[in-house]
Amino acid sequence: xxxxxxxxxxxxxxxxxxxxxxxxxxxxxxxxxxxxxxxxxxxxxxxxxxxxxxxxxxxxxxxxxxxxxxxxxxxxxxxxxxxxxxxxxxxxxxxxxxxxxxxxxxxxxxxxxxxxxxxxxxxxxxxxxxxxxxxxxxxxxxxxx
Amino acid sequence: xxxxxxxxxxxxxxxxxxxxxxxxxxxxxxxxxxxxxxxxxxxxxxxxxxxxxxxxxxxxxxxxxxxxxxxxxxxxxxxxxxxxxxxxxxxxxxxxxxxxxxxxxxxxxxxxxxxxxxxxxxxxxxxxxxxxxxxxxxxxxxxxx
DNA sequence: CACTACTATATTGTGCGCAATCTAATGGCG
DNA sequence: CGCCATTAGATTGCGCACAATATAGTAGTG
Numbered sequence: 001x002x003x004x005x006x007x008x009x010x011x012x013x014x015x016x017x018x019x020x021x022x023x024x025x026x027x028x029x030x031x032x033x034x035x036x037x038x039x040x041x042x043x044x045x046x047x048x049x050x051x052x053x054x055x056x057x058x059x060x061x062x063x064x065x066x067x068x069x070x071x072x073x074x075x076x077x078x079x080x081x082x083x084x085x086x087x088x089x090x091x092x093x094x095x096x097x098x099x100x101x102x103x104x105x106x107x108x109x110x111x112x113x114x115x116x117x118x119x120x121x122x123x124x125x126x127x128x129x130x131x132x133x134x135x136x137x138x139x140x141x142x143x144x145x
Numbered sequence: 146x147x148x149x150x151x152x153x154x155x156x157x158x159x160x161x162x163x164x165x166x167x168x169x170x171x172x173x174x175x176x177x178x179x180x181x182x183x184x185x186x187x188x189x190x191x192x193x194x195x196x197x198x199x200x201x202x203x204x205x206x207x208x209x210x211x212x213x214x215x216x217x218x219x220x221x222x223x224x225x226x227x228x229x230x231x232x233x234x235x236x237x238x239x240x241x242x243x244x245x246x247x248x249x250x251x252x253x254x255x256x257x258x259x260x261x262x263x264x265x266x267x268x269x270x271x272x273x274x275x276x277x278x279x280x281x282x283x284x285x286x287x288x289x290x
Numbered sequence: 291c292a293c294t295a296c297t298a299t300a301t302t303g304t305g306c307g308c309a310a311t312c313t314a315a316t317g318g319c320g
Numbered sequence: 321c322g323c324c325a326t327t328a329g330a331t332t333g334c335g336c337a338c339a340a341t342a343t344a345g346t347a348g349t350g
Contacts, residue, residue, distance in 0.1 A: 011192060011260050014274050015170060017281035019189065020210050022167040023337075024288035025160060030338090041306065044164070047156060057329060065165045068329050070307050077305080094315050094328040115156050123287020124280060129159050132280045135273055136162035142268020143169035168307075175308090186336065202299060213299050215337050222335080239298040239345050 028121050032114045036107060041066075042078055043111065046100065049084065050108050054099035056089070065144060083107060173266050177259045181252060186211075187223055188256065191245065194229065195253050199244035201234070210289060228252060 029040040038046070041064075048063045049055060055063075057071055064071075075098055078084045083104035089095035100107075124132065174185040183191070186209075193208045194200060200208075202216055209216075220243055223229045228249035234240035245252075269277065 011189070011263075014278040014281075015174075015260075015263070016189060016192075016209075017278050017285055018167050018170060019185075020289070021281040021285045022163050023210065024285055025163060027338085028288055029160075039305065040164075044156070044161060047161075058327090064161075065168065066306090067308065069309080069331080072330055074306075092316070092328085096329065115160075118156075118160070121288060122284045124283050128280055128283075132277070132284075133159040133162050135269060135277045135280075136159075136166040138269050138273075139267045139277075140162055140166045140169055143173055143266060144165070172308085184335065203297090211336090212338065214301080214339080215335095217300055219336075237298085237346070241299065 025118070025122065028118060029114070032117050033111065036110055037081065038083075038107070038111075041070075041074060042083075043114075045071075045074060045078065046083065046104060046107060049098060049100050049104070054097040056095045056097055058095070060098060078104075170263070170267065173263060174259070177262050178256065181255055182226065183228075183252070183256075186215075186219060187228075188259075190216075190219060190223065191228065191249060191252060194243060194245050194249070199242040201240045201242055203240070205243060223249075 026040045029043065033040065033043055036043075044064055045060065048060055057068055057075065060075075061067055061071055066074075075084060075086055079086055082101055084098055084100050086096050086098050089097055119126075119129070122129070171185045174188065178185065178188055181188075189209055190205065193205055202213055202220065205220075206212055206216055211219075220229060220231055224231055227246055229243055229245050231241050231243050234242050264271075264274065267274070
């Protein structure tokens with residue numbers, strides 16, 4: 001393959017590791033989050049809400065780069081679990097405001113160790129992590145604006 | 146948030162970019178693969194098969210780090226599209242051997258430009274791509290063995 | 291040979307992701 | 321006011337991912 005189609009190496013050298021490493025990291029998060037019952041996307045959603053609430057579904061989607069087709073059911077599950085509340089905006093009834101509940105805020109302390117534990121699992125040091133993050137940031141900017 | 150829980154920064158600085166950049170790359174692949182009707186995981190599967198066939202479902206899973214719950218339906222769709230054939234091994238009837246069809250081999254030429262086009266989209270140069278790939282490889286090794 | 295442990299794949303159920311479409315509310319504009 | 325384009329979310333449908341379980345074939349043991 002490599003001989004007749006050497007360009008396919010890029011996929012093997014970069015795109016596959018990107019794909020596989022992301023899934024591996026997500027699986028590690030699943031372990032670390034098991035006690036809370038949160039999935040990794042749910043955790044990221046709460047992270048965004050802890051950073052400033054309430055947010056509309058659209059604002060959450062901008063930060064997480066997810067559309068309503070993903071967020072609506074995810075937020076309903078977070079609501080069913082008692083972690084967030086959703087309510088229609090009074091000024092503009094098209095908008096839905098999302099905000100952690102008391103219980104949702106309390107989760108923040110429960111997951112405080114997660115990033116540290118993850119950092120110890122991923123096999124690279126802090127400097128490499130910064131470098132990796134900045135390279136990924138460039139990719140994200142190039143593809144997603 | 147950052148003040149009371151500064152460690153959550155790692156998630157913002159590294160884990161979120163990893164998550165978001167991967168999805169952005171996958172979306173770009175979807176555009177590049179549109180003419181073929183392949184999804185990105187299907188493309189990776191064919192890439193593995195082009196590299197040496199036949200492979201059992203288990204061998205494919207090892208290379209792609211996917212389990213049978215993902216691969217079985219994916220391979221059935223590739224088979225339905227006429228790109229691969231699946232057959233039980235004669236020596237060991239537990240195994241299923243997967244192999245591209247004539248049409249599946251022909252796809253290799255159709256996608257020959259995909260990696261090049263992708264490389265031009267991701268906003269980093271070749272050296273950075275190598276670096277990124279090696280960092281991701283370390284993460285993958287640390288988490289997945 | 292019968293039993294048992296193991297292995298390979300398939301199935302089921304849940305939760306994303308995302309394109310496409312739908313519904314309802316808003317904001318002009320004549 | 322009535323009309324229409326726009327916007328915000330929700331819904332639908334499909335394809336992954338993956339845990340848990342089921343099924344069937346193989347191999348080892350007495």
